[in-house]
Amino acid sequence: MAIDKSTYEGLFLHRYGPFLRGTPFQYKLDRDRIIEESKAHPEFAENLRKISLSILQNSSNIRDLDTALSALSVVGVKEDKPLIETLHRFKNEIL
Numbered sequence: 680m681a682i683d684k685s686t687y688e689g690l691f692l693h694r695y696g697p698f699l700r701g702t703p704f705q706y707k708l709d710r711d712r713i714i715e716e717s718k719a720h721p722e723f724a725e726n727l728r729k730i731s732l733s734i735l736q737n738s739s740n741i742r743d744l745d746t747a748l749s750a751l752s753v754v755g756v757k758e759d760k761p762l763i764e765t766l767h768r769f770k771n772e773i774l
Contacts, residue, residue, distance in 0.1 A: 688726040691716060692734075692746055710753045728754040735762055 717723045727750055734747035744766070751759055 686726065686730070687720060688723060688730050691723075691727065692730060692750060705749075706752060709749060713750075713753050724754045728756070728759070731755075732759060732762065735766060 713724060713727065731747040731750040731754070734743050735751075738744055738747070748763070748766075751763065755763075
């Protein structure tokens with residue numbers, strides 16, 4: 680499953696996905712960028728979360744999964760944790 684670029688949030692993931700990575704410095708940049716987008720588009724964070732969860736459930740592309748996890752590190756909620764833990768258990772199969 681490729682990232683669907685037909686939505687604003689999908690286009691954001693496609694454009695900034697290569698930059699969304701798990702370092703503390705990058706996390707702050709990701710968080711700041713997402714906060715700015717959320718100010719301009721109030722539903723942005725929730726829609727980004729939904730798209731990221733969909734990618735985690737439907738994609739086997741490691742770059743898409745990495746991008747979705749990075750986005751969820753900013754916009755995820757406690758209820759997302761079981762899905763992320765499931766991926767962690769199967770990481771050796773994906774990699």
